[in-house]
Amino acid sequence: MSISGFPGFRPPRDEVLLLGLVDWVPLERVHQAVVDAHPGSALSSSRESTLDLIDELARDGLFDIGDLTGANARFIPWSTSRSESLQRIRNAYVDGFDDPDQWSWFCWLDLTAHGALLAQPMEDRLRRSTEP
Template sequence: MTKAAEKVSREILLDGLVDCVDLPRIHWLVEQELPNADATELQAVTISVIRTLVEDGLVETGYPDNGEFVSEPLEDSLEELQRSYIAQYHEPIAWFGRLWLNLTDKGVAAATATPEGRRVAEHEKKRSESSPRTPDNC
């Protein structure tokens, strides 16, 4: 994995401590790391990061539904990315909301193994304790 992809992966794990991470956010993180990349490279790195995180057991793909995360197999998610993110790339509305990542227990452990991750997790814990609403998953 390239340094850019590693940095994006770390950011996804930190973001995942707060909420599910959607495709536009992942794509944006890749754009920030590779500002001179063309669309094909941005897509390739974005998909590579997603695949690696799933294969490493750190995240699951799927979508939020009524406060719950509905997992989907990686292959189904990759097919959806092909139909929307790749085929309709220049129409972002077509791929917004098509894929979400949710941290697994292993992903939470990896994210909180760093000082920044522990800080984010502690902040979220305090925020959820002081919030009158019931925290949901995504």
């Protein structure tokens, strides 16, 4: 079972898109999607792939990067540029990897309307394929 809850394998990008339909996606889930897709890869490679995936998702306008510092722990997008946001993530995630309590929840991704346009048909197909 994948982290999105559907049977079978999907690329990490698709897994994160599916997760985004449910809720904000923490850094830890993005990391896990990459690790699951490339078991046995070196940790440094998995971390770089995770950062690359976040960069791609934000660059393509599929997710906003932010955290849950809003009222009632709501998502707030970061006001920093994409490259500055990625550097912030790198500092917490790569440099502080030995402290998963810190980096796992350091940043979150919020699915945009554009991201939902890609993710919803994918989820619909997966639901139909698992119906009896």
